[in-house]
Amino acid sequence: MLNMMKIHLLLKKEDIDSNKMHNNKIVVVFDVLLATSTVVSALAFGAKEVIPVLDGTAAEEESKGMEEGSFVLVGEYQGKTIDGFLSPNPLALKEKIQGKTIILSTTNGTVALKNSSEANAVYAASLLNSRAVANHILKEYKGETIILVCSGSSNEFNLEDFFGAGCFIDSLLKQYNGEIDLTDSAIASHRFYQTNKQNGADVLKASRVGQMLSINGFEKEIDFISQEGAFTVIPKLEGKKYIISV
Template identity: 50%
Template sequence: MGKIHVLLKKEELNKEKLQGDKLVVVFDILLATSTITTALQYGARTVIPVLNGDEARQIVRNEKRDSYLLVGEYEGLPIKGFQSPNPKALKGKVFDKNVILSTTNGTVAIRNSVHSKFVFVASLLNAKRVAEQLLKHYQNETIILVCSGSSGMFNVEDFYGAGHFIHALFEQSHADWSLSDSAYAACEFFKSKQNKSAEVLQSSSVGQMLMKFGFDQELEFVSQKDVFPIVPYVKDKRFVVAEQYQKERGKIHGTN
């Protein structure tokens, strides 16, 4: 019987919880994992999640600058000299680039997950595809869904995203699953608001902050469910790359 557990914030992660055969899926709906999904959909070569702006600048100093794009925020505002991580703002900017992404929560959660057997990156935009691909890798391991949270606090949008993922997993698998209490609660919460994703995001504390910054359209964009066929995963404990469904991917340049 497969086991699914939800961690309510990235601070619950530690190497002990990741030991053994554990598959991890990371969520930061507002906005890192939505940004990663969108950047890869728009044709980025890779996304490199970093812990902070200083690490991002160090990578650029050591590499061929033209092929890299600095993207990042801290506490919701763009880092000076970086592109905004709001997904819609990346359209037309990331094609054929290695995106170095620094965010307050999501990129830290991804970096802290790399000691597991395999790490996927999911958002509302692509959860169904990630669930489908995870099942191809699944060999009766424990699945840990990591909600990044917000600066040490639980947030509702990642919890909703984890519930959406569990629901998508159930739709595609006839296996018996054992849910922890947190996984059960996430799934039930999603089902209770299955058609209200925009409302959930707008009502969250991070959503309220982003709306004060004028990012209403970004919230609407990332509240869409299962519109992208991109499946991001961590490679070599450093890069996030995409499993691509070319037939359905269509135009990825983001220039239209």
């Protein structure tokens, strides 16, 4: 008999309570525009690993002592590329990261990943790889509580993360034969996804961050990020520091 799976959904990174991340909690972080989509794409494009950090200063500190040419600094703060860093737009990074370590700093997604590090396992997911991560979790874990973290934006709810989490829940429900206990926020996320799944790119573009990206000429990036199941990489935080594909 299969164990009941419990799924909680946090609407923004500020809701993370590190004291509640122990006791076999599995965390899946979503920052669809852009951080977790960037992590997924970077690993799919051949990056060696991704090191998420809290801010630009931490990124530069992390790079000290690393061999020149072995890493790239990638990051934004409040939507603007950090001076001296590459922009965290997946397609723009594609030709610049093969075999390299990416030190990534973003306003929300990398903070959510770092602040979830006390959990038993932490994964990065987006529309690009939700199916693969869901399948992996079902194979690797039995009876643990899954906490889906929508990174949000500076203590505000984000539509695109809510949609991405709903996509992940949909993948779980389709693959799991046992009972699943969903919180109300998880139910709402799944139903929102079900209602809008044929128009994922439109949902992303309608969001506040999506509108900002479109205005700045990054509509192609949104179209790329909205491709469900494009990649099978499973980014996992190892040693509370490095994200690699497992």
